[in-house]
Amino acid sequence: MKKYIEILKRTQLFSGVSDTEISAMLNCLQAKLLTFQKGDYIFREGERIDNITVLVKGKLLVQHDDFWGNRNIVNVIRIGEMFGEAYVAPESGSLLNDVIAEEDSAVIFFDVRRILTVCSTACRFHSMVIQNLFFAISEKNRKLVQKIGHMSKRSTRAKLLSYLSEEAKRQNSSHFTIPFTRQQLADFLCVDRSAMSNELCKMRDEGLLQFAKNQFILL
Amino acid sequence: MKKYIEILKRTQLFSGVSDTEISAMLNCLQAKLLTFQKGDYIFREGERIDNITVLVKGKLLVQHDDFWGNRNIVNVIRIGEMFGEAYVAPESGSLLNDVIAEEDSAVIFFDVRRILTVCSTACRFHSMVIQNLFFAISEKNRKLVQKIGHMSKRSTRAKLLSYLSEEAKRQNSSHFTIPFTRQQLADFLCVDRSAMSNELCKMRDEGLLQFAKNQFILL
DNA sequence: ACTCCTTTGTTGTAAAAACAACCGACTTGT
DNA sequence: ACAAGTCGGTTGTTTTTACAACAAAGGAGT
Numbered sequence: 001m002k003k004y005i006e007i008l009k010r011t012q013l014f015s016g017v018s019d020t021e022i023s024a025m026l027n028c029l030q031a032k033l034l035t036f037q038k039g040d041y042i043f044r045e046g047e048r049i050d051n052i053t054v055l056v057k058g059k060l061l062v063q064h065d066d067f068w069g070n071r072n073i074v075n076v077i078r079i080g081e082m083f084g085e086a087y088v089a090p091e092s093g094s095l096l097n098d099v100i101a102e103e104d105s106a107v108i109f110f111d112v113r114r115i116l117t118v119c120s121t122a123c124r125f126h127s128m129v130i131q132n133l134f135f136a137i138s139e140k141n142r143k144l145v146q147k148i149g150h151m152s153k154r155s156t157r158a159k160l161l162s163y164l165s166e167e168a169k170r171q172n173s174s175h176f177t178i179p180f181t182r183q184q185l186a187d188f189l190c191v192d193r194s195a196m197s198n199e200l201c202k203m204r205d206e207g208l209l210q211f212a213k214n215q216f217i218l219l
Numbered sequence: 220m221k222k223y224i225e226i227l228k229r230t231q232l233f234s235g236v237s238d239t240e241i242s243a244m245l246n247c248l249q250a251k252l253l254t255f256q257k258g259d260y261i262f263r264e265g266e267r268i269d270n271i272t273v274l275v276k277g278k279l280l281v282q283h284d285d286f287w288g289n290r291n292i293v294n295v296i297r298i299g300e301m302f303g304e305a306y307v308a309p310e311s312g313s314l315l316n317d318v319i320a321e322e323d324s325a326v327i328f329f330d331v332r333r334i335l336t337v338c339s340t341a342c343r344f345h346s347m348v349i350q351n352l353f354f355a356i357s358e359k360n361r362k363l364v365q366k367i368g369h370m371s372k373r374s375t376r377a378k379l380l381s382y383l384s385e386e387a388k389r390q391n392s393s394h395f396t397i398p399f400t401r402q403q404l405a406d407f408l409c410v411d412r413s414a415m416s417n418e419l420c421k422m423r424d425e426g427l428l429q430f431a432k433n434q435f436i437l438l
Numbered sequence: 439a440c441t442c443c444t445t446t447g448t449t450g451t452a453a454a455a456a457c458a459a460c461c462g463a464c465t466t467g468t
Numbered sequence: 469a470c471a472a473g474t475c476g477g478t479t480g481t482t483t484t485t486a487c488a489a490c491a492a493a494g495g496a497g498t
Contacts (some may be wrong), residue, residue, distance in 0.1 A: 138308045198455095201477070
C-alpha cells in the first residue's frame with residue numbers, strides 16, 4: 001500500500017495531508033488494497049457497500065446496462081478519483097451501477113463510517129479529510145448535473161455541442177482531447193453511435209469543428 | 220426563525236439533534252431566514268454562493284433554461300429539503316441552475332464553512348450535523364444518478380416506464396401519485412409534452428397503466 | 439356566470455434518430 | 469504475415485420524436 005502514498009497525496013480526499021499523516025490514517029481507517037484485472041467487476045449493480053474507494057492504478061468505468069442491453073457510461077474513474085461515497089448512507093439501498101476495470105487496476109477501500117466518525121485518538125488531519133470528502137462528493141454532484149445538462153438537449157447535435165464546448169472550456173482551449181472512444185461518447189450522451197458519428201461529420205463539413213480520433217478543435 | 224425549529228428537527232440536516240441544540244446551532248452557524256414570493260428567484264444560474272439552504276415553507280424548483288428556451292426541471296425541493304450543498308467548494312465555479320419559488324416560500328441560509336469547521340466552542344451535535352450533511356448530499360447524488368437512468372432510455376415510452384416504475388417502487392404501491400404536472404414531467408424527462416401525453420395514452424389503451432391527473436396505476 | 443388561464447389530450451406533418459448492414463483502417467495476438 | 473477483433477465512418481430504411489396548432493376540461497378570480 002505504501003507505494004501508492006504518492007498517489008493518495010495528490011487525491012482530493014487527502015489533499016493537504018502529509019505522507020506520514022496519510023500513512024497513519026491508512027491504519028486508523030483500516031484501508032484495504034485490492035487489485036483487479038481488465039474486465040473485472042469492482043462492484044455490481046444491486047450490491048450494498050460500506051466502503052468508499054480510491055483508484056490508485058488503472059481506469060474504471062461506472063456503467064449501467066438496461067433491460068435491452070443498452071449500455072450507459074455514467075462516469076469514468078481515473079487514478080486518484082473516488083467511487084462509492086454516494087452509496088454509503090443509512091437506508092441508501094443498493095448500488096445503481098456496475099463498476100468495471102477498463103484496465104488492470106488497483107483500488108484502496110476505506111470504511112466510510114470510520115472516516116465520518118472523528119476518532120478519539122490523535123488523527124490531527126481527520127477533520128481535513130472530512131472536509132475533502134465533502135468537497136469531493138459535492139463536485140461529483142456537479143458533474144452529474146452537467147451530464148444531465150448535456151443529455152437534456154433534444155438533438156444529437158445539441159448534445160454534442162453542449163459536451164464539446166464544455167470540454168473546451170474545461171481544458172481552456174479550443175483544441176482539446178476527450179477521454180472517450182466514439183462508442184463511449186455515444187453511450188455517455190445516450191445516443192446511437194452511427195447517428196452521432198454522422199452528425200459529427202456533418203458538423204465538420206459545415207465548418208463547425210475539426211477532429212481526428214479523440215482530438216477536437218472547435219472553430 | 221424559532222417557529223421553524225419543528226420543521227428543522229425533521230430535516231436530514233438536523234436529524235437526531237434536539238430543539239435546544241438546534242436553537243444553539245442556529246446562532247453558532249449564523250443562520251439567516253429569508254422569504255420569497257411565488258416566482259421569485261432564490262438563486263440564479265451563474266451566481267456564486269457560500270451558503271447551503273433549507274426550505275422551511277413553500278416549494279422550490281431547480282431548473283435550467285437552455286439557449287432555445289427549453290426548460291429542464293432538474294429537481295423539486297420540498298419543505299425540509301436542502302439546496303446549494305453541491306456548490307460550496309473551493310473553485311466550484313458558479314451555479315448551473317436557477318432556483319425558483321413555485322409557491323410563497325421561506326428559506327434558511329447557512330454558511331457551509333461554519334458547518335464543516337468543527338468549532339472550538341461547545342456545539343456537541345456539530346459532528347452529527349456534519350454526518351447528516353454528508354448523507355444528504357450523498358442521497359442527492361443518487362437521485363441524480365436515477366434521473367440519468369430515466370433520461371438514458373432511448374424512447375419516450377421507456378423513459379416513462381423507467382420513471383413510473385421507480386416511483387411505484389419508491390411509494391411501495393402500484394397506485395401512486397407523482398409530484399409533476401404533464402409539462403413538468405416532460406421537462407423532467409426531457410421530452411416533448413404532447414408526444415409524451417400521446418405515449419401515455421397509448422400505453423393506457425394498451426392496458427399497461429391507468430391514470431387520472433397525477434395519480435397513476437401500473438398494471 | 440363569465441372570462442381568462444392553465445392543463446391535458448389529439449392530430450398531422452416534418453425532421454431527426456435509431457437501426458442494420460457494410461467497408462476500410464488499425465491493433466493485437468499468434 | 470495472417471487472422472480476428474476493434475474502431476470509425478457511410479448509407480438507406482424504418483421508427484420515433486419534435487413541433488405546431490387546436491380543442492376540451494377544469495380552476496381562479498371578478
